[in-house]
Every structure is written in C-alpha cells, then in structure tokens.
Amino acid sequence: MPLVTLTTFRTAQDAHLAKAVLEDEGVPAFLGDENVSSIAPYVVPNGVRLQVAADDFDRAEGILNRIAGMDVAEKSTASAERAIRHPEQCPRCGSPDIRRTRRLLGFSIAAALLFAVGVAVDQLVMTFYLAMAICIFFLVASPFRCANCGHRW
Ligand SMILES: [Zn+2]
Numbered sequence: 001m002p003l004v005t006l007t008t009f010r011t012a013q014d015a016h017l018a019k020a021v022l023e024d025e026g027v028p029a030f031l032g033d034e035n036v037s038s039i040a041p042y043v044v045p046n047g048v049r050l051q052v053a054a055d056d057f058d059r060a061e062g063i064l065n066r067i068a069g070m071d072v073a074e075k076s077t078a079s080a081e082r083a084i085r086h087p088e089q090c091p092r093c094g095s096p097d098i099r100r101t102r103r104l105l106g107f108s109i110a111a112a113l114l115f116a117v118g119v120a121v122d123q124l125v126m127t128f129y130l131a132m133a134i135c136i137f138f139l140v141a142s143p144f145r146c147a148n149c150g151h152r153w
Helices: 012-024 054-068 077-085 103-121 124-140
Strands: 003-011 029-031 043-053 098-100 144-146
Touching: 003 012, 003 054, 012 029, 012 043, 012 054, 043 054, 103 124
Parallel strands: none
Antiparallel strands: 003 043, 029 043, 098 144
16 A cells, blocks of 8 residues: 655654544554654654555545644645644634643642642641642643733633
C-alpha cells in the first residue's frame, strides 16, 4: 500500500500530535522524516510530512479537519497546525491566541501549600476537606484563557 502525504507540519511536535490523533481513531499514520526527534517543538526546515495509506486518506483528512475545524486539503498548514494546538478562538475578541490554564499544576501547588499549613497547625481533617473543596474548584475552573483580552471560559 503506497503512502500518501496528508499534510506537512512545521514542527515535529505538531506532527506527532496529529499522528497520535489519527492512530487514536484507528488510522495508522507515519511521519515522513522518522529521524525527527520525538516531540521537540523545534521548527523543522522542510517540515514534517504526515503520511497515511492511500486508502485511509479521505478518512484521515476528515479526522484532521474535524479536529482542526478547517480544511487541511487547502494546504493552510500553519493555520491547521495552530488550530490543532488551540482548537478554539476567543469568544469575546476572536483571537486565536488561546492558552489552556494549567489546572493540574495550580491544584498541585495549592494542595501542597494547604497540607504544609495543615501539618503545621495540626488540623489534618479540616485540611482534607479544604483540599476536596479546592479540587472541585479547579475541576470547574475555566479551562481556556485568551492571551489577548484575558477572557476566560
Ligand atoms: Zn479574547
């Protein structure tokens, strides 16, 4: 089965991300330049080709389009790449510069501080309930933040 190039990514990181998405959907995908080191976010001079079997092309393209929310076939590689990394635009100002908030990191820091205080004041039961409350807070916290206008949703 001949391989055909689905699209080309500017960085190995994005190519690996798209490959993982396709394989998650059951479409075997191959990177044209396997010597490209793992998930380093370096810009690869000639780009990294994402290839699939010719028979899988339409399906793979459909999956990437669905993920990217745009037509990869139009060869708008840079915007497809950006759309995969940032699947949404800011609903307030339309900026594509969206950051995912680091909920796990925030929770880890808050929990670590809380337990340090809890041990210091010998109130571990109360600390436990507070940790649960903080956990729920982080779970319902907005996952996206606009880097342009600061809007969260
Ligand atoms: Zn915004």
